[in-house]
Amino acid sequence: MNRKTVSFANQRGLRVKGILFEPDAPTASDAPPRHKTGILYLPGIVLGLTAVHRLSVQVATEFQQLGYPVFLFDHSGIGESEGDLFSGPYDEFVSFIKRGSLVDDTLEAVDYFAKCCGLREVVLIGHCGGALTAVYATEKSKKISRLLLISPPLVGESTEATGMSKAQSKEYLALYKHKLFSVSAWSRLFSGKSDYRQILRMVRAKVFRKRGGGVADDGRLNKPLLDGLASAGRRIDVKIIYGDRDPGIEEFRGWQEQFSRWRIRTTVIPNASHGFVTDESMTILMSELKAS
Amino acid sequence: MGAAAPTQESEFYLGTKALYVSLAECGESRWLVLVPPLFEELPRTRKLLVNAARKFAAAGFNVVRFDYYGTGLSEGRCEDFSPAQAMQDLEAVVTFCRERAARQVSLLGLRYGAYLAAQAAVRSQYRQVILWEPVIDPAAYVMEFIKSTAVDQIMTFGEVRFSPSELLEKLGREGRILVNGYALSTAAVDELRQARALGRGDCEKLALVFWRRSTVVKTPFLAELKPIVCTNVKVAWDHIKFLEHEAKELVDTTLGLLARQ
Numbered sequence: 001m002n003r004k005t006v007s008f009a010n011q012r013g014l015r016v017k018g019i020l021f022e023p024d025a026p027t028a029s030d031a032p033p034r035h036k037t038g039i040l041y042l043p044g045i046v047l048g049l050t051a052v053h054r055l056s057v058q059v060a061t062e063f064q065q066l067g068y069p070v071f072l073f074d075h076s077g078i079g080e081s082e083g084d085l086f087s088g089p090y091d092e093f094v095s096f097i098k099r100g101s102l103v104d105d106t107l108e109a110v111d112y113f114a115k116c117c118g119l120r121e122v123v124l125i126g127h128c129g130g131a132l133t134a135v136y137a138t139e140k141s142k143k144i145s146r147l148l149l150i151s152p153p154l155v156g157e158s159t160e161a162t163g164m165s166k167a168q169s170k171e172y173l174a175l176y177k178h179k180l181f182s183v184s185a186w187s188r189l190f191s192g193k194s195d196y197r198q199i200l201r202m203v204r205a206k207v208f209r210k211r212g213g214g215v216a217d218d219g220r221l222n223k224p225l226l227d228g229l230a231s232a233g234r235r236i237d238v239k240i241i242y243g244d245r246d247p248g249i250e251e252f253r254g255w256q257e258q259f260s261r262w263r264i265r266t267t268v269i270p271n272a273s274h275g276f277v278t279d280e281s282m283t284i285l286m287s288e289l290k291a292s
Numbered sequence: 293m294g295a296a297a298p299t300q301e302s303e304f305y306l307g308t309k310a311l312y313v314s315l316a317e318c319g320e321s322r323w324l325v326l327v328p329p330l331f332e333e334l335p336r337t338r339k340l341l342v343n344a345a346r347k348f349a350a351a352g353f354n355v356v357r358f359d360y361y362g363t364g365l366s367e368g369r370c371e372d373f374s375p376a377q378a379m380q381d382l383e384a385v386v387t388f389c390r391e392r393a394a395r396q397v398s399l400l401g402l403r404y405g406a407y408l409a410a411q412a413a414v415r416s417q418y419r420q421v422i423l424w425e426p427v428i429d430p431a432a433y434v435m436e437f438i439k440s441t442a443v444d445q446i447m448t449f450g451e452v453r454f455s456p457s458e459l460l461e462k463l464g465r466e467g468r469i470l471v472n473g474y475a476l477s478t479a480a481v482d483e484l485r486q487a488r489a490l491g492r493g494d495c496e497k498l499a500l501v502f503w504r505r506s507t508v509v510k511t512p513f514l515a516e517l518k519p520i521v522c523t524n525v526k527v528a529w530d531h532i533k534f535l536e537h538e539a540k541e542l543v544d545t546t547l548g549l550l551a552r553q
Contacts, residue, residue: 003305003310003367004305005303005304005305005312007303015301017303019312019365045532046339046535047335047336047338047339047532047535048335048338048339049365050334050335050338050359050363050364050365051332051335051336052332052335052473053331053332053370053472053473053474054363054364054370054474055473057365078339079335079338079339079342080303080314080338080342080365084537084538085339085537086537087526087534087535087536087537087538088534088535089533089534089535090532090533090534090535093535243448245447245448245449245450271448271449272448273444273447273448274447275447275472275473276473277444277447277448277470277472277473278444278448278470279470281448282470282473
């Protein structure tokens with residue numbers, strides 16, 4: 001085991017806490033070399049770095065074994081770090097991230113990591129909202145040499161609360177069909193505990209499409225993200241990895257050609273959801289990350 | 293409760309299992325160990341526990357939080373988690389407190405952590421044991437968790453390919469299954485399925501705090517024990533539709549319980 005707890009004070013005077021995974025010092029001739037490139041992982045949403053089945057820890061362990069230092073941290077207000085975070089509905093946290101609220105701490109974390117491990121460059125791996133933050137941060141740091149973006153949601157802030165993509169509505173429909181025979185699901189529905197807004201969004205999306213409504217127009221998309229990707233693609237190596245069952249796959253496929261024009265590499269993993277919850281999808285995800 | 297002592301927060305890895313530990317020290321003699329939930333319930337409630345720990349520390353407790361081996365920020369792979377190991381981890385953390393001259397140690401557990409705290413109370417003496425929304429029956433809990441893969445499967449394959457019983461067969465054959473992305477070992481599933489459900493006798497002397505009335509209604513002996521039910525707490529462990537990171541009523545209620553002699 002070669003991981004340690006670390007922290008730094010951010011510009012607002014709050015302690016940002018994290019874990020540094022250091023590669024073992026090479027002792028044998030076949031040991032992986034110590035790299036001057038470090039990996040910084042950014043988790044999605046605001047549940048901290050253990051969310052989504054400890055994906056961050058799994059990524060960190062894999063890259064540590066390859067000889068890379070890896071840094072995981074919680075932004076101020078999140079998880080272990082100091083600072084307050086508001087309470088509220090999920091959509092508000094999505095907007096919070098899409099507005100770039102986590103960029104400043106990310107930039108400070110990049111600097112801290114580079115300094116404490118003597119790194120020349122830092123690779124950002126971000127999942128979901130973490131991928132958005134990674135793109136935004138890249139605009140402002142020359143130390144970031146590469147982006148590996150897992151399932152970045154392409155839709156913008158206003159769309160999240162009201163709209164639903166075709167893939168999303170299809171998934172929810174399958175889910176609700178499955179729940180047709182669940183007594184507890186019906187009891188939740190009649191006791192007011194179901195997410196009526198979600199059901200309404202799904203029905204609206206279905207009805208709208210049946211009437212000939214269109215798929216994602218560009219106005220629905222997250223423009224700062226697309227601008228950031230266009231700019232990053234010209235400067236550094238960028239790769240986007242998506243699961244073919246991700247609710248955002250439709251928008252992603254619509255932009256794949258444009259991404260390739262921006263010199264951004266893309267991969268779609270078969271039978272993989274947004275959270276990569278199967279052994280097969282996790283294995284492919286890890287090999288895609290390591291191959292990059 | 294006296295004036296809050298200044299607290300100092302530190303994080304470190306404890307023991308040969310390298311358990312992630314966070315210690316908020318205030319220099320007083322009362323110690324409180326927060327016993328965490330499992331799987332995705334852990335990140336969903338982490339900020340609540342972090343904030344609560346800071347409030348308890350400000351109120352004069354040395355507060356220790358930790359992650360079980362194979363969970364959270366601790367060493368180990370997900371499949372290394374087992375209930376027996378989790379109990380050992382809790383005991384290692386309590387030993388750490390006692391080695392730091394803790395005379396009075398209390399436990400506060402959330403969900404599976406509350407179940408574990410109730411079990412620990414049978415084995416050892418604690419000043420107080422407080423259970424927040426405890427898992428009552430680990431066997432039902434793990435089966436619910438396994439059943440929840442139906443949602444995963446729909447999200448991944450567009451259909452349910454494996455029923456819970458087929459997943460258990462797979463577990464028997466392969467020694468592990470993935471549930472919500474968490475690898476569960478045969479040992480973990482078997483131990484949880486064979487674990488004794490909490491009964492009235494286990495809970496009589498413990499402080500029970502709920503905020504979902506449905507939990508109490510579903511378990512008749514809980515209603516008989518007249519637990520505290522907080523009415524303004526929205527903390528969820530089973531979804532992220534609403535995230536509550538500060539639960540004042542819950543923390544104030546718990547501080548009231550901790551202040552009792």
